[in-house]
Amino acid sequence: MKKLLIVLLSIIAFANISNAEHGVNENHYALYWNSIPAVCGEADEVNKYIEDKGFEPVHISLGRSGSKPDGEPVYMVTYYENKDQVLVTVDIPSNIETCILFHTYDKSKVTGKNKKGI
Numbered sequence: 001m002k003k004l005l006i007v008l009l010s011i012i013a014f015a016n017i018s019n020a021e022h023g024v025n026e027n028h029y030a031l032y033w034n035s036i037p038a039v040c041g042e043a044d045e046v047n048k049y050i051e052d053k054g055f056e057p058v059h060i061s062l063g064r065s066g067s068k069p070d071g072e073p074v075y076m077v078t079y080y081e082n083k084d085q086v087l088v089t090v091d092i093p094s095n096i097e098t099c100i101l102f103h104t105y106d107k108s109k110v111t112g113k114n115k116k117g118i
Contacts (some may be wrong), residue, residue, distance in 0.1 A: 038099040039100045040098065040099040040100070041097060042096060043097065046089060046098040046099075046100060047098070050080060050089075053082065053085070053103075054082045055080035055081065055087050057079070058079050061076070061077050062075070063075040063076070074093075075090050076091045077089070077090050078091070081107065084107050085103065085107060086103070087100060087102070087103045088102055
């Protein structure tokens with residue numbers, strides 16, 4: 001129960017940090033803020049899970065303040081793959097945790113005609 005409470009509090013804290021730092025102009029687009037479920041833990045424990053599942057990092061990118069290319073880095077996203085799965089993590093520099101945003105199965109490549117209207 002204690003671990004569940006810690007995970008829930010981490011998610012709330014992460015959502016508040018992300019929400020405060022992200023600069024999407026919701027008035028220009030029909031977008032809205034939403035809570036995304038994530039699984040968080042100490043970086044070493046998340047890395048152990050990633051290694052045990054056979055994931056390899058494929059892409060790393062930075063989220064920047066105000067969603068501007070020259071904004072200060074506020075988080076890092078790492079995109080992992082294995083044979084048919086995808087896993088994405090997010091790290092915040094001031095936080096000792098890493099959060100897994102999703103772990104999905106049945107990965108398939110999107111090509112040609114399939115790229116529009118997914």
